[in-house]
Amino acid sequence: MSRFEEAKERYASLGVDVDAALQAASEKAVSIHCWQGDDVTGFDSKGGGAGDGIQTTGNYPGRARNFEELKADFLKAASLIPGKKRINLHACYAVFGTGEWVDRDRIEYRHFAPWVEFARKNGFGIDFNPTCFSHPMVKGGMTLSSPDPAVRRFWIDHCKATRRIANEIGAQLGDRVLNDVWVPDGLKDVPADRLGPRLRLKAALDEIFAEPLPHVIDCVESKVFGIGLESYTVGSNEFYMGYAASHPGVYNLMDTGHYHPTEVVSDKISALLCYFDKIPLHISRPVRWDSDHVVLFDDELKEIMKEIVRNDALEKVLIGLDFFDASINRIAAWTVGARNVQKALLWALLQPNAKLKTLQDEDAFTEKMVLMEEAKTLPFGDVWKKYCEMQGVSADESWFKEVQTYEKEVLSKRGLSYENS
Numbered sequence: 541m542s543r544f545e546e547a548k549e550r551y552a553s554l555g556v557d558v559d560a561a562l563q564a565a566s567e568k569a570v571s572i573h574c575w576q577g578d579d580v581t582g583f584d585s586k587g588g589g590a591g592d593g594i595q596t597t598g599n600y601p602g603r604a605r606n607f608e609e610l611k612a613d614f615l616k617a618a619s620l621i622p623g624k625k626r627i628n629l630h631a632c633y634a635v636f637g638t639g640e641w642v643d644r645d646r647i648e649y650r651h652f653a654p655w656v657e658f659a660r661k662n663g664f665g666i667d668f669n670p671t672c673f674s675h676p677m678v679k680g681g682m683t684l685s686s687p688d689p690a691v692r693r694f695w696i697d698h699c700k701a702t703r704r705i706a707n708e709i710g711a712q713l714g715d716r717v718l719n720d721v722w723v724p725d726g727l728k729d730v731p732a733d734r735l736g737p738r739l740r741l742k743a744a745l746d747e748i749f750a751e752p753l754p755h756v757i758d759c760v761e762s763k764v765f766g767i768g769l770e771s772y773t774v775g776s777n778e779f780y781m782g783y784a785a786s787h788p789g790v791y792n793l794m795d796t797g798h799y800h801p802t803e804v805v806s807d808k809i810s811a812l813l814c815y816f817d818k819i820p821l822h823i824s825r826p827v828r829w830d831s832d833h834v835v836l837f838d839d840e841l842k843e844i845m846k847e848i849v850r851n852d853a854l855e856k857v858l859i860g861l862d863f864f865d866a867s868i869n870r871i872a873a874w875t876v877g878a879r880n881v882q883k884a885l886l887w888a889l890l891q892p893n894a895k896l897k898t899l900q901d902e903d904a905f906t907e908k909m910v911l912m913e914e915a916k917t918l919p920f921g922d923v924w925k926k927y928c929e930m931q932g933v934s935a936d937e938s939w940f941k942e943v944q945t946y947e948k949e950v951l952s953k954r955g956l957s958y959e960n961s
């Protein structure tokens with residue numbers, strides 16, 4: 541009997557159907573953010589990198605500097621990651637023709653048509669985001685909630701443009717596209733007025749979401765604080781939760797790095813499931829703050845996946861990734877993080893969830909603890925290996941050799957990390 545067959549028997553003894561788990565894992569799409577490949581730089585800035593509301597740290601050589609490089613790098617990573625994939629794009633990744641440039645309030649679908657072609661060719665879905673940061677129109681740390689009507693107008697028009705682009709992408713791919721509104725708006729020091737900016741943000745969102753667009757899934761993303769904006773965040777958890785709850789069709793996206801350090805998103809999923817039929821996620825790894833480290837196969841990631849699986853929410857929870865480490869090989873960063881998400885998903889699908897739930901409901905807490913602990917050392921590795929083989933990717937660390945070769949042949953020939961081309 542092969543190791544996989546043995547593992548299957550062991551899982552079956554606890555009521556777990558391994559084949560069904562493998563099938564379910566292969567059907568669930570994960571939206572992989574394009575911005576790990578170039579440190580959230582994008583193609584639309586005239587000479588600058590990320591700034592004004594977002595930060596990356598590290599200067600590992602070989603960052604993608606243009607559309608061709610980013611596509612090639614994304615494909616390399618995707619070839620090492622099992623499962624169904626979507627590519628999560630930001631508006632700052634507009635592809636302009638030679639000599640062409642328009643500001644963010646004027647972008648159109650045609651600037652993203654090359655991405656749609658890329659996605660179609662490779663069987664990826666697409667998700668989208670307005671880019672309300674790293675731009676001179678971020679004034680005093682504010683965008684949609686700025687006291688300056690000209691600043692608000694610019695960002696409202698930008699967000700409206702992104703919804704139309706997302707809608708057309710969806711129409712082209714016969715799909716619905718998640719469009720995530722996140723703004724950095726906040727204040728460094730003690731506010732004199734907390735309500736004004738929030739009312740302005742609410743009015744701006746109402747205008748942005750006014751147009752019905754059938755191919756768009758709208759969502760808003762809250763945050764606790766940002767660097768340089770430590771005292772006040774306009775788009776806080778309560779603000780957006782209230783907004784989403786009172787605006788059908790607008791969902792509340794949870795980023796795992798956007799809560800107080802002892803809060804966990806795994807506990808919030810079931811709370812939101814009581815009220816929403818969709819829960820978009822940004823899976824990241826905060827280290828002491830919203831640091832966006834590469835996602836590891838850790839307890840919280842496993843707990844998040846368990847919540848999705850055991851609440852039968854695979855259709856409702858939209859899994860997206862959001863991390864960007866510029867201090868290590870970026871293709872490896874993408875691959876490690878996305879493989880871990882796939883791994884945790886399969887791991888959760890293989891837990892004796894039904895049995896554990898029964899034990900909880902019967903107040904059999906001792907037995908529940910015993911089984912939960914035993915489940916941690918079930919022969920998961922043998923099933924993961926099988927899954928990777930079925931998906932045509934390596935099951936062990938040997939994928940990294942391919943990344944090393946790519947680094948030697950491609951990445952090392954690029955210019956310095958802060959140069960654009």
Ligand code: RNT
Nearest residue numbers: 575580669722795822862
């Ligand atoms: C920032 C938010 C946001 C961004 C991306 C690039 O704190 O998490 O989602 O990371 O839009």
Ligand code: ZN
Nearest residue numbers: 761795822862
């Ligand atoms: Zn995020």
